[in-house]
Amino acid sequence: MRILFLTHSFNSLTQRLYVELAERGHEISIEFDINDAVTIEAVRLFQPDLIVAPYLRRAIPEKIWRHHLCLVVHPGIVGDRGPSALDWAILNGEPEWGVTVLQANGEMDAGPVWAATNFKMREARKSSLYRNEVTEAAVAAVLQAMDRFKSGSFTPSLPGAGARGQWRPLMGQSDRRIDWSLDDTRTILRKINSADGAPGVADELGGELCHLYDACEEDSLRGKAGEIIARRHGAICRATRDGAVWIGHLKRIIPGEKTFKLPATVVLNGTLADVPEAPLPLDASPDRKTYQEIRYEEKGGVGYLHFDFYNGAMSTEQCQRLLEAYKQARQRPTRVIVLMGGQDFWSNGIHLNRIEAADSPADESWHNINAMDDLVQAIITTDNQLTMAALRGNAGAGGAFLALAADRIYARAGVVLNPHYKNMGNLYGSEYWTYLLPRRAGERGREIMENRLPLGAAEAKRLGLIDDCFGANVDEFSARIEAIAQALAGDPSYETQLAGKRQRRARDEAAKPLAQYRAGELERMKLNFYGFDPSYHVARYNFVFRVPNSWTPLHLARHRRVRRKIAVTV
């Protein structure tokens, strides 16, 4: 089928649906929902069999839904309507939630239902639920709706009187406002989670008006409700009336000014002099409830290194801390090191927000990419253990190449990879990609870089980028990873495999030293950071400040590419 995706942006859910439908042989083109005239033009150019709207913030123009079947993905149960579906589900502590695929008509979220899938709710950030449970449910529901459409015998119906869902308004700040003297820890976490990634819960901290993000419970530290009682690695710990919570990220509220998320201690810099640092050992128990970006755990000859950085972004300081942890892991008498990344993202490369906030974004970009390179180099040159990358969540740009540094790479089946840099203002990229990509994907590496499209785990496996993909969810995937790592550590051929790895590295080094790959990449990156062409700085600004799209890039809008080609030919 020819399917047009009409979407506010090419976000994670849209990317996942794109790879799932492309995998099934459908021809997909994408148009960002910018204005009605542009949307109507896109439909005229592409002449789709079906329109899918995975992430829309406005109604579809009548001129379109009257003549084409438009399937809208709504992150709510049958009958649920309104723009804050997940927010309400989290705040109200719904035990079960769902995704409904409905047909667009004159009323927002009120059309006939083509398919719906429910899931069990988890105490987690809205963005985490969206990237995991909602995405899986949306894929299942869209595929079912498409099967029903193809069958030609299905008639969608309006939700019956018994449907549990209902219309709910846009959730405002008054609905989520935290009262630190009254609210308990659970309520505070739900309020912050309901607004994380966006818009955040507005609050006051040390005299600063801020939006709060990246919250988790603290199990030991205690203090007077509302007080900031500790800090750790960019996060602050705030006492509640029955415990304490950590807040990792803040966004300053300055009327009339655009701001962006930064680590809490960076935003509150200067007001935290009396707040003690609360150190935590690298190998603190996984059962602890506390703020822990990097964690190391050992089981049966295998070391597991977790690095759960908010949004997968890795600043200079985070890369350096992770490198130190990795070096410690290397000193352990283990046979396998598994790089676990975070639960929602494996890694998204250098930290664009920290770079944007720096006095010299060019200098900070340079420091950050060098810190990333140091980490990648340490992984590539590990000669006394075998390494595995276990991608529970998505990886993008430098984060995807960080994974390629490992000897074996596995991904959860639903993971989406973006192993390319060009979308960030034609960034050349480093992380030794010029060595790692051809080593894995050969000639096809060039295409992957040029296409700038997301790759599903199955396709990444076919291309040789990863070794295998499995697991319907994070728990299933993690259990299998553990089994594979244990088996590898106990494999009778382990020593032979390790010797083979050392030989291959020595051969590669003799052919072209790693230092040369790095120097070549960094020479190009220097031009991106310090050269005449400001594209990278402009693209980073637009990304960090969430500047809305004003057109759909041609690598996504296939229908517009065709038109341009004809114009050129004529």
Ligand code: COA
């Ligand atoms: N630095 C800082 N923040 C980052 C980031 C990075 N490298 N990558 C992602 N984020 C943040 C986004 O700003 C967004 O923040 P929010 O919580 O305020 O919404 C959040 O992570 C999720 O990103 P989003 O783009 O909404 O997720 P997605 O799943 O739709 O897309 C990517 C994933 C990887 C395609 C996209 O985030 C991306 O292009 N990131 C930049 C990668 C990059 O160029 N890195 C630098 C070169 S190594």
